[in-house]
Amino acid sequence: MDFYEVVKTRRSYRVFTEDVPEEEKVERILNVARIAPTWANGQPCSYIVVKKPENVKAVWEAVGQAPKFAQAPMFIVGIVSEEASGTNSNGQKYYGVDFGICFEHLLLAATAEGLATCWIGWFNEGKIKSILGIPEDYKVMGITPLGYPVKPKGEITERKPLEEIVHYEKF
Numbered sequence: 214m215d216f217y218e219v220v221k222t223r224r225s226y227r228v229f230t231e232d233v234p235e236e237e238k239v240e241r242i243l244n245v246a247r248i249a250p251t252w253a254n255g256q257p258c259s260y261i262v263v264k265k266p267e268n269v270k271a272v273w274e275a276v277g278q279a280p281k282f283a284q285a286p287m288f289i290v291g292i293v294s295e296e297a298s299g300t301n302s303n304g305q306k307y308y309g310v311d312f313g314i315c316f317e318h319l320l321l322a323a324t325a326e327g328l329a330t331c332w333i334g335w336f337n338e339g340k341i342k343s344i345l346g347i348p349e350d351y352k353v354m355g356i357t358p359l360g361y362p363v364k365p366k367g368e369i370t371e372r373k374p375l376e377e378i379v380h381y382e383k384f
């Protein structure tokens with residue numbers, strides 16, 4: 214898949230087959246997140262691969278969005294250290310930006326591997342941290358199930374047109 218096909222093919226999937234993604238695919242995906250750019254190359258993000266059925270079940274419960282989601286065979290939980298990121302010249306903290314870049318790299322790589330993901334931002338952070346033993350100074354900022362789609366979705370259509378979001382020279 215070339216780059217443009219990957220970005221048009223990535224969709225949010227909430228229903229998955231029972232097949233567990235191959236380890237080499239998962240490693241390639243994580244490696245793409247690893248090489249993403251971050252503020253001053255601070256590399257503040259880490260990833261927890263959750264595959265043990267009891268942990269997968271506990272994470273689903275902490276996400277708590279049933280019945281919208283059906284079970285996926287595994288999760289990648291993304292965490293970020295605010296301290297390891299930085300603050301820009303306007304006092305804007307950059308850990309959220311760093312995390313967004315890294316996690317989107319990860320989701321696009323998964324798409325390129327033919328896998329299905331869904332960025333989940335709504336979950337009980339305290340429960341996730343306790344289930345997975347995540348240190349206090351990390352924030353859980355994104356979780357994705359990882360699996361194979363039951364039914365691939367088509368290309369993205371529901372977006373604002375370019376004329377609405379692009380301004381030339383002045384707003």
Ligand SMILES: Cc1cc2nc3c(=O)[nH]c(=O)nc-3n(C[C@H](O)[C@H](O)[C@H](O)COP(=O)(O)O)c2cc1C
Pocket residue numbers: 223224225226278281331332333334335336369
């Ligand atoms: C930061 C972020 C958080 C999200 N959180 C959730 C979530 O908690 N639950 C959910 O079902 N989808 C979640 N989504 C998925 C969005 O709803 C989805 O990306 C959007 O509707 C566009 O659809 P698409 O991803 O298929 O193109 C999230 C997406 C992003 C980028």
